[in-house]
Amino acid sequence: NAGVTQTPKFRVLKTGQSMTLLCAQDMNHEYMYWYRQDPGMGLRLIHYSVGEGTTAKGEVPDGYNVSRLKKQNFLLGLESAAPSQTSVYFCASEGGLNTEAFFGQGTRLTVV
């Protein structure tokens, strides 16, 4: 039981490049979330999903897209990376209401 796994752990992008961050969970959880955390700040929600095939915008969705084609995977895409997207990205999953969320170990992304 690996929990929540994020791929990759580190990445450096040039401005304008695209990439996809993968979040995989093996706990059969319905809810999945993508957050970003800038230095010295709390986590901010980018997008989330309440089930396979569904996605919704969070607090800071601009510049990102997501997909949840399979229940166990939640993908975060950057179509045209910008330096302002330099951050640590965390994925989380939750089994249902009144339960705890499990977080991945983060992806450290630098856009130059």
Added chain:
Amino acid sequence: DAKTTQPPSMDCAEGRAANLPCNHSTISGNEYVYWYRQIHSQGPQYIIHGLKNNETNEMASLIITEDRKSSTLILPHATLRDTAVYYCIVRVNNAGNMLTFGGGTRLMVKP
């Protein structure tokens, strides 16, 4: 979701109890109080949550005031490994109601 207020930082001596306060004066009747912590740059870790009764697990105790306007997370015997940022979050347990993180309290456990 109701807003929470936490002190930005606290110190605690190793082996002593750490009492972390959280104010949530605008909490509504169906909102739960959750606590998470983030050690260094790792992903946040769930600690405990409750609605109105006090709760205890192997990590901590959660004391919620009778009017539910504030709560305290208690780490009974703090260790150096408990040094982290602690987040108090209030949340309605409805589908899609996400966790909203504020600034948290940076707890420093000192030898």
